[in-house]
Every structure is written in structure tokens, then in C-alpha cells.
Amino acid sequence: MDRKLLDILVCPICKGPLVYKKEAQELICKGDRLAYPIRDDIPVMLEEEARQLPADEEVE
Numbered sequence: 045m046d047r048k049l050l051d052i053l054v055c056p057i058c059k060g061p062l063v064y065k066k067e068a069q070e071l072i073c074k075g076d077r078l079a080y081p082i083r084d085d086i087p088v089m090l091e092e093e094a095r096q097l098p099a100d101e102e103v104e
Contacts, residue, residue, distance in 0.1 A: 065104075
């Protein structure tokens with residue numbers, strides 16, 4: 045994932061920062077507890093494509 049792209053991407057819902065989880069290929073919004081997938085090195089920043097994080101899943 046390109047570091048410059050990560051620096052400018054924000055959550056499309058709350059406009060908060062995102063955390064890159066390389067092993068899961070996801071961008072995590074801690075505030076909304078959503079995980080946006082990265083497919084073929086392209087972040088899919090659509091709310092309907094995001095995975096809701098379960099309450100017991102650790103968010104770093």
C-alpha cells in the first residue's frame with residue numbers, strides 16, 4: 045500500500061484516520077469500527093463494502 049495514499053485517505057463516514065492492517069488487507073476506522081477492504085492494491089472506500097468489526101475484535 046502506497047504510504048502517500050495512506051496519508052490522505054480518511055473514513056468516508058466520519059472523516060477520521062484509518063489504520064492499515066497489512067495481513068488482513070484492510071483499512072480500519074476505529075471510530076466507526078469498520079474495515080474497508082483493499083483489493084488488488086486499491087482501497088474500496090464504500091460503506092456497503094465495509095465489514096463491521098465485532099465487539100471482541102481488537103483494533104490497534
